[in-house]
Amino acid sequence: MAQAVLLSVLLLFGCSSFPRLHTLKINQRPIIGILAQETLDADLLRYGKTYIAAPYVKYLESAGCRVVPVRLNLTNDEYEKIFHSINGIIFPGGSSDLKTSAFAKAAKKFYELALKAFDAGDYFPIWGTCLGLQLLSVLTAGKNLLTNTDSENIALPLNLTNAAASSKMFQKFPPDVYHALSSEPLTGNFHDFSISVKAFLEDEKLSKFYSILSTNNDRKGVEFVSTMEARKNFHHFKNLKEEEATLIYNYSPRYVPTSSYIQVYFF
Numbered sequence: 001m002a003q004a005v006l007l008s009v010l011l012l013f014g015c016s017s018f019p020r021l022h023t024l025k026i027n028q029r030p031i032i033g034i035l036a037q038e039t040l041d042a043d044l045l046r047y048g049k050t051y052i053a054a055p056y057v058k059y060l061e062s063a064g065c066r067v068v069p070v071r072l073n074l075t076n077d078e079y080e081k082i083f084h085s086i087n088g089i090i091f092p093g094g095s096s097d098l099k100t101s102a103f104a105k106a107a108k109k110f111y112e113l114a115l116k117a118f119d120a121g122d123y124f125p126i127w128g129t130c131l132g133l134q135l136l137s138v139l140t141a142g143k144n145l146l147t148n149t150d151s152e153n154i155a156l157p158l159n160l161t162n163a164a165a166s167s168k169m170f171q172k173f174p175p176d177v178y179h180a181l182s183s184e185p186l187t188g189n190f191h192d193f194s195i196s197v198k199a200f201l202e203d204e205k206l207s208k209f210y211s212i213l214s215t216n217n218d219r220k221g222v223e224f225v226s227t228m229e230a231r232k233n234f235h236h237f238k239n240l241k242e243e244e245a246t247l248i249y250n251y252s253p254r255y256v257p258t259s260s261y262i263q264v265y266f267f
């Protein structure tokens with residue numbers, strides 16, 4: 001499905017009751033999962049049935065994280081085990097059906113586990129970029145509310161909302177970066193579908209669950225949504241051996257000149 005939204009939405013599971021137990025602890029070794037997607041390009045199938053684009057790995061590494069690939073079609077028990085071992089997950093961009101793909105099904109599992117963890121006083125951040133953002137909106141709304149937008153291959157500054165400055169995501173941005181983000185075209189957009197502000201506000205589930213931190217207008221003036229926040233958690237692998245065996249560094253990315261991602265991990 002779809003070409004996917006760009007900007008990222010970080011799931012906000014609530015902000016009023018950060019668990020006291022955790023307030024003083026700092027996780028120095030965050031490990032983040034990236035959900036794999038099915039390889040759709042027939043030419044690339046010989047490398048593997050699923051893939052993770054290397055930029056997502058690099059992006060997390062540049063923020064000091066290490067990465068675990070989250071494979072598709074695992075059992076519920078296996079997903080639960082991973083969930084309790086990692087500190088958050090990214091639903092990346094790409095091209096997969098938002099309801100029927102193995103990608104969407106695995107994502108739903110993590111989404112439900114995250115909600116359950118939140119109810120129990122824990123936090124499990126989920127970040128969705130592009131298709132990942134669309135997927136989060138479908139998971140929350142229970143239906144596909146995307147609309148066509150003319151926002152393919154366009155760089156834009158963010159129209160930050162009033163909620164942005166006090167959000168988890170933006171509140172610690174250095175003032176110059178915060179300003180640059182809202183005044184210079186620093187975000188790339190490669191999507192034919194978006195969640196319009198109108199559709200967002202009209203859907204009670206979406207507007208209750210997320211607050212909008214930034215919006216943008218497409219080339220035709222349709223206003224669409226981007227962004228939110230996450231909390232730390234202290235999930236960890238049972239031991240170092242299991243941690244090391246699960247990290248993405250057990251695999252090698254391939255140089256795929258024909259892919260828009262250039263470097264890709266296949267599984």
Ligand SMILES: *[C@@H]1O[C@H](CO)[C@@H](O)[C@H](O)[C@H]1NC(C)=O
Nearest residue numbers: 037038039049050072073102
């Ligand atoms: C996942 O399972 C579905 C249904 O059995 C199958 O069609 C699909 O090929 C599997 N995908 C992967 C990547 O194993």
Ligand SMILES: *[C@@H]1O[C@H](CO)[C@@H](O)[C@H](O)[C@H]1NC(C)=O
Nearest residue numbers: 156157158159215216217218
């Ligand atoms: C920001 O919002 C204004 C007012 O709706 C709109 O005209 C403008 O195009 C938006 N800017 C961007 C970069 O999307």
